[in-house]
Amino acid sequence: MxxxxxxxxxxxxxxxxxxxxxxxxxxxxxxxxxxxxxxxxxxxxxxxxxxxxxxxxxxxxxxxxxxxxxxxxxxxxxxxxxxxxxxxxxxxxxxxxxxxxxxxxxxxxxxxxxxxxxxxxxxxxxxxxxxxxxxxxxxxxxxxxxxxxAAPETAEDAINRIQQAIAAEPGRAELKLDLALALMRAGQVDPAQAELNALPANLATDPRAVRLRSQLDLARALTGAPSLAELRQRVETNGDDWEARDLLGVRLLIEGDVPTGLDQFLDVLKRQRDWNDGQAKKRLLAAFATLDDAELVGTYRRKMASLVF
Known part of the structure; x- marks a missing residue:
């Protein structure tokens, strides 16, 4: 930024x-x-x-x-x-x-x-x-x-605060976008998707809503996925376990270790670029859409480009 x-x-x-x-x-x-x-x-x-x-x-x-x-x-x-x-x-x-x-x-x-x-x-x-x-x-x-x-505000505290604000001012549609974002931060994927789908047209194209859509797509990939520790173990045991490496990258992204997560996708792109119909490239593009750090995104876009072209 x-x-x-x-x-x-x-x-x-x-x-x-x-x-x-x-x-x-x-x-x-x-x-x-x-x-x-x-x-x-x-x-x-x-x-x-x-x-x-x-x-x-x-x-x-x-x-x-x-x-x-x-x-x-x-x-x-x-x-x-x-x-x-x-x-x-x-x-x-x-x-x-x-x-x-x-x-x-x-x-x-x-x-x-x-x-x-x-x-x-x-x-x-x-x-x-x-x-x-x-x-x-x-x-x-x-x-x-x-x-x-003072204790930092938890994700649940944020949800309660925003819900109270909506109850007080139900006409403020932008609060519903705030609620969708808070639900996503709390890991409540389906409720976040429901709030996102209910947004009026003028907010559906808000940059935060666009970013949230990409975050939800990534989060859905973890439905039924192994834990972070299990995925790390699978990758350590077999570096060519592309599914484990892909899910590990998604989980690292969701949990905040962004560079390490992006590196997982780059590794798949470098060594098996056509795996699962080029999913590594799709993951990288989806991840770029969720990040605010323009410098980090620029760095990894260049790394991706060097492997694709």
Missing amino acids: LADFPDLWGIFPLSQEPPVSSAQTPSEHVFDATTAGFENDVIQASLETPILVDLWAEWCGPCKTLGPMLEKLAVEYNGAFRLAKIDVDAEKDLAAMFGVRSIPTVILIKDGQMADGFAGAVPEGQLREFLARNGIQPADGEAGATAAE
């Missing part, structure tokens, strides 16, 4: 003057970022404190789910990071600068550079994991202690 964004310093050169905030500040840890104040409030400020940028819009349903969670964490983490809110309708130049294709989009800026990011609403537990992965831990203090003691 980050590879698609421009170099911020090329647009907002580093000033030698100390940051002077020009944004309207709803709270100590959350503020509204503007084009005029972006260099000082975000880029230069990130030299001292990581800045999490939330690109949102009033009409965006998933933004209304994600935004409050981000604001809550900003307070709980007690200054370990600051949250910069950017209304893409009010700040079109900033939205264009980031090359935003969908919202919500969240970007982490540290030391004046874009360090990480993701698109779409995710559960609170994943937000905490995202922050931890980037070295952001709750700061000392009562609010920070509260965050440290």
Whole structure:
């Protein structure tokens, strides 16, 4: 994802003057970022404190789910990071600068550079994991202690939260897509498929819905499949057990070990490319459609191309 964004310093050169905030500040840890104040409030400020940028819009349903969670964490983490809110309708130049294709989009800026990011609403537990992965831990203090003691949101918690939101606002169809995604994360393939099938036409082509379709196709391949340990044992015993290697790749993907899973498909493609009507290539293409990491996808697309052509 980050590879698609421009170099911020090329647009907002580093000033030698100390940051002077020009944004309207709803709270100590959350503020509204503007084009005029972006260099000082975000880029230069990130030299001292990581800045999490939330690109949102009033009409965006998933933004209304994600935004409050981000604001809550900003307070709980007690200054370990600051949250910069950017209304893409009010700040079109900033939205264009980031090359935003969908919202919500969240970007982490540290030391004046874009360090990480993701698109779409995710559960609170994943937000905490995202922050931890980037070295952001709750700061000392009562609010920070509260965050440290809080348990990450489980998949079941996310499902319950979204179901309650649907009950409160049944007309918000985008919540049903959020529910389908949460069900998939919980391993509830059939309920996730049912919610996906029930989406209105305007959401059926949403990038998250398209990605979910590919995830469901992969998950169905594991119906009745052996466990991860059994599949590893089969591959170790017989490296030419293409079915075991294929299922091992799918299971690794579903369980989060993406590169190792993709490597299984590449191995089949390299050594037995026509197995099961070219299934290894189909698996790779399906996997690419489920991943947000553009750099990783690009790397494995090139590896696949070198074997196919």
